[in-house]
Amino acid sequence: MSSDSGVQVLVRVRPPSKGEEEGDPIVEKISSNSISILDHTFTFDSVADTTSTQDDIFRLVGLPLVENCLAGFNSSIFAYGQTGSGKTYTMWGPPSALSEDSSSSEWGLTPRVFERLFSRINEEQAKHSDKQLNYQCHCSFLEIYNEQITDLLDPTQKNLQIREDVKAGIYVDCLTEEYVYTMKDVIRLVIKVH
Numbered sequence: 683m684s685s686d687s688g689v690q691v692l693v694r695v696r697p698p699s700k701g702e703e704e705g706d707p708i709v710e711k712i713s714s715n716s717i718s719i720l721d722h723t724f725t726f727d728s729v730a731d732t733t734s735t736q737d738d739i740f741r742l743v744g745l746p747l748v749e750n751c752l753a754g755f756n757s758s759i760f761a762y763g764q765t766g767s768g769k770t771y772t773m774w775g776p777p778s779a780l781s782e783d784s785s786s787s788e789w790g791l792t793p794r795v796f797e798r799l800f801s802r803i804n805e806e807q808a809k810h811s812d813k814q815l816n817y818q819c820h821c822s823f824l825e826i827y828n829e830q831i832t833d834l835l836d837p838t839q840k841n842l843q844i845r846e847d848v849k850a851g852i853y854v855d856c857l858t859e860e861y862v863y864t865m866k867d868v869i870r871l872v873i874k875v876h
């Protein structure tokens with residue numbers, strides 16, 4: 683995301699799950715970019731509380747990232763948190779939402795980012811039709827577990843190696859890359875790796 687430091691940190695507080703509902707919550711959003719936990723205040727670039735929707739998170743994180751990519755910058759989204767804190771929900775949404783044919787209000791960041799990316803690519807190609815712009819999108823999925831990298835699109839490929847190339851930078855050697863042209867292609871791959 684574009685910012686002075688190049689990295690922005692957003693905290694999302696998920697609603698209490700069943701069994702957590704009793705008692706007062708100890709985490710409280712106190713401004714658009716800070717939370718308090720017991721008597722301590724912590725400041726981030728942004729804070730999304732339990733009322734935030736998947737669309738709110740997309741507007742805060744996903745939209746600027748797509749524009750950043752189209753402007754030629756590498757961009758990453760990284761979800762970090764303890765088990766059950768909502769990483770999968772935020773990045774993908776519930777599995778039922780992904781299997782639906784059309785877009786869903788429950789979609790997480792990844793399908794929303796791809797949907798926007800493809801529509802922006804179409805827009806750019808139409809706007810500059812004289813220039814014959816050619817965009818290529820491909821996806822890879824990998825798991826790092828016990829310091830071993832497995833290719834989720836071809837799980838027979840275990841223990842892949844991380845290498846560095848002068849031009850391409852850091853990459854995972856022999857990782858499967860599948861070209862994607864539409865949201866359907868992306869969802870097909872997601873269902874395959876799940």
Ligand SMILES: Nc1ncnc2c1ncn2[C@@H]1O[C@H](COP(=O)(O)OP(=O)(O)OP(=O)(O)O)[C@@H](O)[C@H]1O
Nearest residue numbers: 696697699763764765766767768769770771772776
């Ligand atoms: N913002 C939210 N609104 C509603 N439900 C949520 C939200 N965030 C998470 N949940 C629900 O909380 C549960 C745990 O979330 P999730 O599976 O995304 O956690 P996780 O961080 O990916 O956990 P793990 O590291 O164990 O895979 C799920 O049932 C999910 O649907």
